[in-house]
Amino acid sequence: MNSEEDKFSEEYLITIKHIVDKEYLGTFRALVPLITSLEQRKEIIDRVEGRLKDAESIKEKMVQRGIGLEQLREKILDIIGFRIIIHFLSDVPNIIALLRELPGIELNTDQQVEDYIARPQATGYRSLHINALYQQAGQDSPVPFEIQLRTALQHAWAAKSHLLVYKVDEISERWQKHFRILSDQLHLADEVADLLRAELNSETAGMV
Amino acid sequence: MDKDTYVMVRRESDQMIVKMYVVPKELPGDIFVKVVSDTSEKIHQVYPMKDYTLLIGIAHSPIDFLKTFPDWAKGATTFEVEKLTDSQEQKYE
Numbered sequence: 001m002n003s004e005e006d007k008f009s010e011e012y013l014i015t016i017k018h019i020v021d022k023e024y025l026g027t028f029r030a031l032v033p034l035i036t037s038l039e040q041r042k043e044i045i046d047r048v049e050g051r052l053k054d055a056e057s058i059k060e061k062m063v064q065r066g067i068g069l070e071q072l073r074e075k076i077l078d079i080i081g082f083r084i085i086i087h088f089l090s091d092v093p094n095i096i097a098l099l100r101e102l103p104g105i106e107l108n109t110d111q112q113v114e115d116y117i118a119r120p121q122a123t124g125y126r127s128l129h130i131n132a133l134y135q136q137a138g139q140d141s142p143v144p145f146e147i148q149l150r151t152a153l154q155h156a157w158a159a160k161s162h163l164l165v166y167k168v169d170e171i172s173e174r175w176q177k178h179f180r181i182l183s184d185q186l187h188l189a190d191e192v193a194d195l196l197r198a199e200l201n202s203e204t205a206g207m208v
Numbered sequence: 209m210d211k212d213t214y215v216m217v218r219r220e221s222d223q224m225i226v227k228m229y230v231v232p233k234e235l236p237g238d239i240f241v242k243v244v245s246d247t248s249e250k251i252h253q254v255y256p257m258k259d260y261t262l263l264i265g266i267a268h269s270p271i272d273f274l275k276t277f278p279d280w281a282k283g284a285t286t287f288e289v290e291k292l293t294d295s296q297e298q299k300y301e
Contacts, residue, residue, distance in 0.1 A: 010258050017257075021245040025264075029213075029240045032266055036211060049276045051265035055257070056220070083276075159275070 009059075012069075016062075017055040019072060020079060027143040028052045028080045030136050034102050035082045035147075044094055046085040046152050053079045073144070077131050080145035085155050088197060089190045092117070092128060095149055099132070106133045106142065117154075123161070123176050124183025126154045153186040211266045214273050215244065217251060218261045226255070228270055230291045 028050070036048045058076060061067070067075045084095055099107055107130055114129035127150040133142035150158070161179050165171055171179070213231040218224065229251070235243060248262055267273035 013257050017248070021241070021248070025244060026237055026241045028264070029237050032211070032213070036266065039210075049266065051263060051277060054261045054263045056261040 013055045013059055015069060016058050016072070019069075020052065020055060020058070023073070024052060024079050024143060027134055027136060027139075027145070031080065031082070031134055031145065034105070035084075037102075038084065038095075038098055041098065044086060044088070044091045046087055048082060048084050050080075050082040053081065077144045078129075078146035080143070081148065082145070083148045083150065083155075085150060085152050087152060088194055089117070089151050090194045090197075092149055096130070099130075099147065104135045104137075106135070107147075108132065117150075120180075120183060120187075122180065123171065124180035125158065126150065126183060126187060127158070151190050153190050154183075157183050157186050211268055213240075213244075213264065213266050214270065215247065215251070216263045216265070216273065217255050218263065219255075220259055220261060225274070226260070227251075227290070228273070230270075232291070 032050055035050065038045055039048050053076075058072070058079060061076060062069075062072065065075065086092070086095060096107065099105060113131070116125055116127050116129070120126045127148050130147045130149070132145055132147055134145060135142040157179075161182070165175070212233055215229040215231065216225050217227040217229075219226050229247065231240065231244060231247075244264065251262060252260070263277065265273060265277060267276050
């Protein structure tokens with residue numbers, strides 16, 4: 001990269017950072033207590049995590065998808081992102097119901113949902129990505145953000161596979177298959193856990 | 209808000225976390241924005257933007273932060289943590 005390109009690249013990053021600071025940082029801060037309040041539901045939620053996408057990652061995504069600065073707000077919907085780690089796969093609808101009750105939050109679960117639980121990626125990645133909007137009092141328009149739902153086992157798979165391959169530029173088909181097999185086995189464990197819970201619940205109900 | 213907000217500095221050349229800042233959790237929303245925004249600019253004066261990336265996230269502890277975002281922290285295990293001082297907070301009151 002020559003110095004002219006270097007300068008352009010840095011100026012571009014600074015512009016993105018200013019947009020993030022001005023339009024997203026306050027919303028992120030406002031959303032943190034709201035979304036993390038769900039952690040009180042320990043029986044269904046393991047933990048809640050959140051992050052603000054860094055300027056470099058936003059730039060990379062814009063370059064990959066051919067998105068200009070003027071389209072940033074409508075095309076990059078995960079600048080603010082939360083991840084909700086749950087114990088049981090069958091609790092996904094319960095979490096969605098809890099999210100719908102939070103003030104100012106509007107979920108878009110009908111459109112633009114990337115359901116990698118129902119349709120896992122070739123690598124075995126499983127997670128439900130939901131696009132949402134948060135309308136803060138005093139703001140002109142709602143700010144988009146993303147919520148990822150995944151089970152503790154799906155999260156463990158993502159962390160493990162990441163640690164194994166983060167230095168590799170491209171994963172071969174053979175290794176993708178291995179990761180997919182690992183993911184499928186953990187998914188089976190999630191399904192068995194759901195069956196066990198349902199059976200235990202019905203036995204407990206029968207005892208009353 | 210139980211969790212702390214962290215600002216992490218990642219060096220792009222080797223993907224290592226070189227520094228981590230804890231944002232005081234008591235900061236009101238508008239002051240939080242000003243402190244984090246201004247601090248980010250100061251961090252970039254020491255760690256230039258073309259070589260270092262900042263991530264802002266929430267976690268219970270620095271280690272938890274790394275475990276939480278393995279896709280960002282790239283396996284880093286050591287780093288220095290600094291708490292943003294009260295004077296930075298008071299400056300904007």
